[in-house]
Amino acid sequence: MHDLGPEDVRRLAAALSISLDGEDATEIAHRLNAFLDALGALEGLPLDTVEPWPTSPEGAA
Amino acid sequence: MSSGSDELAFASASRQAALMREKRLSPVELITAYLERIERLDERLRAFITVCGESALVEAKRAESEAARGEWRGPLHGIPFAVKDQLDTAGILTTSGSALLRGHVPTEDSTVVAKLKDAGGILIGKLNLTEFALGGTLRFPYGQPRNPWNDQHDPGGSSSGSGIAAAAALCSITLGEDTGGSVRSPASYCGAVGLRPTWGRVSRHGCFPAAWSMDQVGPLTRTVEDAALVLGLIAGYDEKDPTTSRSAVPDYRAALDAGVKQLRIGVITELVDGADTHAEVRDAVREAARALAGLGARVEDISLPLIPHAGGVFMALCDSEAAGRHQSWLATRPQEYDAGTRRRLVAAGLIPATAVHRAARARALIREQIRHALEKFDLLLAPTSPHPAPPIASHTAPVASKGEAGRRFFGRRSYTTPASLAGVPAISLPCGFTAAALPVGLQLIGRPLAESTVLTAARAWEKTAGLTDRHPPLP
Numbered sequence: 001m002h003d004l005g006p007e008d009v010r011r012l013a014a015a016l017s018i019s020l021d022g023e024d025a026t027e028i029a030h031r032l033n034a035f036l037d038a039l040g041a042l043e044g045l046p047l048d049t050v051e052p053w054p055t056s057p058e059g060a061a
Numbered sequence: 062m063s064s065g066s067d068e069l070a071f072a073s074a075s076r077q078a079a080l081m082r083e084k085r086l087s088p089v090e091l092i093t094a095y096l097e098r099i100e101r102l103d104e105r106l107r108a109f110i111t112v113c114g115e116s117a118l119v120e121a122k123r124a125e126s127e128a129a130r131g132e133w134r135g136p137l138h139g140i141p142f143a144v145k146d147q148l149d150t151a152g153i154l155t156t157s158g159s160a161l162l163r164g165h166v167p168t169e170d171s172t173v174v175a176k177l178k179d180a181g182g183i184l185i186g187k188l189n190l191t192e193f194a195l196g197g198t199l200r201f202p203y204g205q206p207r208n209p210w211n212d213q214h215d216p217g218g219s220s221s222g223s224g225i226a227a228a229a230a231l232c233s234i235t236l237g238e239d240t241g242g243s244v245r246s247p248a249s250y251c252g253a254v255g256l257r258p259t260w261g262r263v264s265r266h267g268c269f270p271a272a273w274s275m276d277q278v279g280p281l282t283r284t285v286e287d288a289a290l291v292l293g294l295i296a297g298y299d300e301k302d303p304t305t306s307r308s309a310v311p312d313y314r315a316a317l318d319a320g321v322k323q324l325r326i327g328v329i330t331e332l333v334d335g336a337d338t339h340a341e342v343r344d345a346v347r348e349a350a351r352a353l354a355g356l357g358a359r360v361e362d363i364s365l366p367l368i369p370h371a372g373g374v375f376m377a378l379c380d381s382e383a384a385g386r387h388q389s390w391l392a393t394r395p396q397e398y399d400a401g402t403r404r405r406l407v408a409a410g411l412i413p414a415t416a417v418h419r420a421a422r423a424r425a426l427i428r429e430q431i432r433h434a435l436e437k438f439d440l441l442l443a444p445t446s447p448h449p450a451p452p453i454a455s456h457t458a459p460v461a462s463k464g465e466a467g468r469r470f471f472g473r474r475s476y477t478t479p480a481s482l483a484g485v486p487a488i489s490l491p492c493g494f495t496a497a498a499l500p501v502g503l504q505l506i507g508r509p510l511a512e513s514t515v516l517t518a519a520r521a522w523e524k525t526a527g528l529t530d531r532h533p534p535l536p
Contacts, residue, residue: 003463012411017392024404027460031408034466038373039416042423045367050429052421054274 003033066094070230071532073284074140074291077233081128081139088121088128088139088183091233095141095185099231102535105212107204108225110146111154111187117141120183136290137234138181144236145220146187146203147194148278149267150174157269158190158219160202161390161397171267172302173236173278173295180294185232188222192402194238194271195219195383197470199401199457207453208250209533210499214450217247219271223281224251229533234291235281240271241375242445242477244279245489249445249502252491252533254519255281256288259510260484261306263292264299270386272379275481284529285490285520289313292512308510316513317520322357324518326350326505327438331368332447332476339448345493345501346444352525353442353518363434363441365479367427372474373467374427375482377420380409405470424482431483435508440518445489445502447473477504486512488519491528498534 004012006025009032013020020028069077069091080086096114103109124139144150147157149167156162174184189206191198196218206221208214209229216225220237224247227235237244239257248255256279263278270276280291296310328350333343354360384391384406391410395403434441460466480487485506492503503522507515523529 009411013407016388016410018395018407018410020407023459024400024407027404027466028408028411030460030463030466031404031470032411033463034471035373035377035408035412036416037463038370038467038471039377039412039419042370042374042419045370045423045426047419047422047426050422050425052418052425 004029070094070098071283074137074233074282074287075284078136078138078140088124089118091139092117092121092141092183092185095232102229103231105207106209106225106229107189107206108222108229108231109143109186110156110189110203110222113153113184113186117183117185124181124183134179134181136180136294137177140182140233141185142177142182142234142236143184143186143188143226143232144174145190145223145238147190147238147269148174148236150184150187153187155187156203157194158192158198158201158203159398161394167267169267172264172299174267176295188220188226188235190221191218192399193269193383194240194243195402195405197401197405198399200399202399205453208450209535210252210450213452214499215250215453215456217250217450219243220247220281224248224253224255227251227253227281227283229535230283234287236278237281238268238271238276238278239481240275241379241474241481244281245445245477245487245502245504248281248489250450250500252500253281253283254285254288254488254490255279256292256488256512257480257486258292258296258512259306259486261304262296262510262512264302264305266299266301272382274382275379285516285523286314286317288488289317289516306510311513313513313516316517319517320356321353321518321521324358324439324514325437326353326358326360326440326442326518327363327434328360329368329441329443330362330364331366332443335447337447337472338444341495342444342446342448342501346442346503349492349503349522349526350442353522356521356525363438365430365434367430368479369475370423371427371478371482372471374420374423375474375478376471377409377412377417378424380405381412381417384410427479428483431479431485435485439507439514441506443504443506444476445504446476449495449497449499449501480506485509486515488515490519490523492522492526
């Protein structure tokens with residue numbers, strides 16, 4: 001996947017009614033690309049073997 | 062202030078409470094001593110957003126009269142406490158560290174504040190934090206909090222003021238809130254004790270949410286005994302928070318000195334020996350592990366290969382939850398946020414839903430790995446942070462690349478977020494100092510609802526380490 005740039009980020013944010021200045025859009029693009037890389041790296045894990053249930057207080061250790 | 066009153070200020074709350082029962086210390090004397098310290102030190106440290114000096118003195122006089130009549134409200138009778146400004150306090154400004162809530166005055170106490178008051182505690186003030194307890198604040202609207210060991214260094218966050226106030230003896234005990242390390246990180250950087258309880262052990266009612274599925278209120282104190290004391294007072298089912306556990310709350314102080322002879326402790330190699338771990342941190346934590354083995358614990362290394370993913374997974378889940386909470390304000394009041402918070406929240410709001418779902422499944426895998434390890438071991442041991450408190454200036458430069466964003470925002474979080482993702486208790490306590498005299502934090506992670514085991518092992522290390530009497534070099 002190509003990295004997103006500041007203009008991509010501006011358009012995505014506009015869909016959430018959020019307007020961004022240049023400095024914000026540039027840094028948010030770096031942060032979002034870092035997220036996409038980190039979460040992309042999870043694809044090699046056996047994610048289909050578990051259900052994404054939230055933490056429960058009593059736990060099952 | 063005389064050295065005698067310094068000694069009083071740095072005494073544990075447990076000790077102060079005992080002195081009050083023996084009529085050797087009065088609530089007014091104690092509150093006055095702390096208000097003097099706050100006046101003298103906090104202009105620089107900026108631990109407090111609000112100091113409740115007048116009301117605290119009124120309460121102290123009442124507590125003194127009650128004590129004179131032999132009436133004791135509870136174990137904290139006359140003991141001053143302060144809480145992170147994320148926790149509601151009736152009639153007192155509660156900002157969550159944000160300019161957006163500059164005029165917000167709740168009408169009801171959060172459950173944890175009400176419980177400490179019921180135990181006789183006296184609220185002395187509200188403590189500074191990173192904006193909305195999220196971390197990464199560039200400009201603090203209520204002043205830059207500073208590390209009491211070196212004021213050019215970060216005190217940690219998000220419960221920054223709680224860590225400072227505990228370590229610098231600006232009150233007897235404090236409360237923070239830990240989503241991904243927000244109690245443990247300031248405890249580590251400031252040289253305090255910070256406990257994240259099991260998710261659901263303590264009510265979140267009246268706590269402004271960072272991320273609902275991981276938020277948990279916990280104590281920051283100067284001693285393990287005080288952490289046990291406070292946890293015993295704030296833990297338990299609360300009908301106002303349906304996620305709280307109905308399990309009975311044990312007497313956490315009863316078994317504190319049971320020792321570690323029967324305990325099996327796993328040392329997480331990815332965190333202790335990882336490439337990101339500072340050599341002085343690694344050495345201090347390894348020394349603590351050896352010392353616990355010397356006390357009779359069975360200590361072994363364990364590899365948890367999913368741990369390095371924890372920071373990124375946590376940030377995706379925490380920040381997307383937070384982005385949902387903040388979306389309308391981000392659209393209508395964006396300039397009232399600190400730029401660091403705004404960028405963090407907007408970035409998270411743009412993560413594709415499929416990627417967030419992938420993170421949720423990865424959380425389940427990480428939790429499974431940690432809980433499986435906790436079937437073999439009673440406790441897991443690691444550094445709280447890969448490094449000692451960094452300079453404040455290191456946080457404020459613009460993020461120049463995605464690689465830098467990953468290192469800066471995900472990497473160090475892999476040390477504290479595993480316990481958050483797994484919903485299990487974890488404590489940070491001092492385990493040494495670097496050559497530059499900055500504290501190093503030891504983290505002990507336990508089974509769900511096994512805070513007693515965590516506290517017992519922490520107490521054993523605390524007694525062995527003998528670091529409780531080392532105080533920050535304050536004027």
